[in-house]
Amino acid sequence: MKFYKLLVQQNLICLALFIFILLFCMLQYPGGSRFDNGATHYLFFENFISHLGKQTTSSGLDNSFGAILFKIGIYVISFSFALLFLGQPPLFKNHVISYRFSILSSSLALCSALAFIGIGYYSADPSTIYIHLIFVKISFYLFFISSISQTVALKLNPFFPKKHFLCYLIFSIVLLLYNLLIEFGPKPNSDLFSLVLQVSGQKTIAVFFFFNFIFQGIGILSLLKSQRAWQPPSS
Numbered sequence: 015m016k017f018y019k020l021l022v023q024q025n026l027i028c029l030a031l032f033i034f035i036l037l038f039c040m041l042q043y044p045g046g047s048r049f050d051n052g053a054t055h056y057l058f059f060e061n062f063i064s065h066l067g068k069q070t071t072s073s074g075l076d077n078s079f080g081a082i083l084f085k086i087g088i089y090v091i092s093f094s095f096a097l098l099f100l101g102q103p104p105l106f107k108n109h110v111i112s113y114r115f116s117i118l119s120s121s122l123a124l125c126s127a128l129a130f131i132g133i134g135y136y137s138a139d140p141s142t143i144y145i146h147l148i149f150v151k152i153s154f155y156l157f158f159i160s161s162i163s164q165t166v167a168l169k170l171n172p173f174f175p176k177k178h179f180l181c182y183l184i185f186s187i188v189l190l191l192y193n194l195l196i197e198f199g200p201k202p203n204s205d206l207f208s209l210v211l212q213v214s215g216q217k218t219i220a221v222f223f224f225f226n227f228i229f230q231g232i233g234i235l236s237l238l239k240s241q242r243a244w245q246p247p248s249s
Contacts, residue, residue: 019238021101026231028094029224035087039066039080046073049206059210062202063220064138064146081137088134092127099123105234106171115167122160129153151196158193161186178233185226192219 043056043066050060051073067084071077099120106116132149136142165186168179195215200208 018101018105019235021098022231022234022238025094025098026228028090029228029231032087032091033224035083036063036066039084039087042080044071044073044075044077046071046075048072048203048209058217059213060206062138062213062216064133064150067134067137068139069137070139085134085137089131092130092134095130096124096127099127106167106173108173109171112167112171115163115170119160119163119167122156122163126153126156126160129156154189154193154196158186158189161189173237175233175237178230181226181229185222188219188222192216 040056040058043061045053045055045057047053047057047060047065050057053060053073056066065071066077067081067088068077069081102120103113103116106113129149129152133146133153136145136149138146161182165179165182168174168182192215195212199212199215202209202212
């Protein structure tokens with residue numbers, strides 16, 4: 015399990031790096047949103063995270079440097095999670111059904127990570143926004159099914175403390191609500207309230223995403239450090 019420990023550690027580092035890149039890009043964002051072209055900075059409740067990857071802001075200002083950094087951040091975090099989930103299933107081998115759910119979760123999460131690369135490659139600029147949104151939905155929908163599978167795997171596996179299951183369950187519920195919001199909620203370009211609602215929902219799921227995987231990562235490292243023995247797969 016030393017190899018998986020390294021995978022968890024690299025993921026925590028990449029998460030921290032990604033958060034730093036997002037904050038930096040927000041601070042240097044030239045400004046402009048759909049309903050406030052005169053803004054001179056990033057509007058937390060009116061600018062989506064993906065706006066950081068736009069070459070040109072809604073007000074026509076150049077954001078090339080921030081867009082490059084944002085793409086790098088997306089690629090790094092996507093590759094990091096792909097590695098993390100590829101190495102995850104052996105952690106669940108002490109329970110056959112849990113192991114199968116973990117394989118399902120990891121497979122879907124890997125596909126979601128690949129789709130997440132598409133979110134970065136196809137920016138939210140007008141020329142590629144529709145392809146961008148397709149990858150957003152593919153990535154988030156796949157990751158929701160993955161998170162449900164992972165929640166079940168954690169619930170069934172006796173190795174993991176209950177707090178891991180509960181944290182993943184809460185994250186899965188919030189992710190479901192966000193998917194419902196982007197699918198059936200008001201369109202962000204219809205009015206200011208709808209925009210703020212959609213942006214707030216995105217920021218909320220981002221916070222839960224970061225918290226969940228930082229919590230899971232630190233918890234797994236603690237479990238591995240305790241050197242509790244894995245049992246062979248049950249029949």
